[in-house]
Amino acid sequence: MSQHFPEVQKGGSLIVAWQIKDKHVLVVGGGEVAAGRILHALNADAKVTVVSPATGLNAEVAFRVSEGQISHIDRTFEPTDLEGADMVLCAIDDPEASTRVWKLCKEKKIPANIADVPPECDFYFGSVHRDGPLQVMVSTNGNGPKIASMVRKTIAETLPDNMGASIENVGALRKKLREIAPNAEEGPKRMKWMSGVCEKWSLGDLTQMTEEDMDRLLTHYKSGKIPSLSEVRAA
Known part of the structure; x- marks a missing residue:
């Protein structure tokens, strides 16, 4: 019996949340x-050190230095400077110096990541849409950053305004749920029940859900039932 599996598409990147x-x-x-690189790193709760003459700091970087x-x-x-570094982001207008940093790394x-030099990058920065915990990244694998930005804006415009709050x-x-059903063997049931809630409840319902609603909804977990928001509040 023939089997059909996804076709391999060479030339891509492994997009992961680092x-x-x-x-x-x-x-x-x-x-x-x-x-821009610094902001990405700070948004990910990293500890950032920038090495540059003070005269080379733009207003934003200087502000972040002054604010600690x-x-x-x-x-x-x-x-x-590489001692103790877990990641290096190089963004200087000196190709020879940039390559030297790359080789040392x-x-x-x-x-x-050596800015604007794809062959000297272990990873690329994509164009990112952020709404609270929601992050959507578009990557062109270093081929067209402006195109990535255009695609990201198109995607963002189609997303509901309350998506971040619902997430x-x-x-x-x-x-x-994990607090009331912490055992590992409960894993499949937890996943199935949570998936059911996300499918049955609208984004508006998920956004409006209060902590009291959550506690009432969780009383139905053991039975596997998923009442609507109106049913939860009526109870």
């Missing part, structure tokens, strides 16, 4: 591109 909370991210450069959001080394990059096996409530409900 958890860098409390990791040390070293940013080489302090201009506009570096500012990031650490600053006031000079040009030196190899010793390769030697030390530190993942790095936050679903996350809170999942946490409460």
Whole structure:
């Protein structure tokens, strides 16, 4: 019997959500591109150090330094700056210096991104839409950043305004569910029940759901039933 499996499409990237909370991210450069990289890292709760002469910091980077959001080394990059780095983001207008940073990162096996030089990148930055816990990234694998931005805007325009709030409530409900059904063997049932809630309840219902609604809804978990929001509140 013949079987049909997805066709392999070469040339893509492995798009993953990289958890860098409390990791040390070293940013080489302090201009506009570096500012964007820094914001991405801070949004992911990383510990950021920027190495750049103070005269090379743009207004945004200088602000983050003054507010203590990031650490600053006031000079040009030196190899010793890589000590303790978990990730390196290089954004300087000096191809030779950038390649030198890249080669040092390769030697030390530190993942790095060299801005605007795809061959010298372990990973790319896509165009990201953010709404609370929701993150949607569009990547063109380094071929067309502007196109990625256009696609991201098109996708964002189709999403409901309350999507982020509904996801936050679903996350809170999942946490409460794990507290009342913590055992590993409950895993499949938890997943099935939560999926049922997301499918049966509208985004508007999920957004309106209060903590009291969650507690009442969870009383139905054991039976496997999924009442509507109106039924939960009527009870």
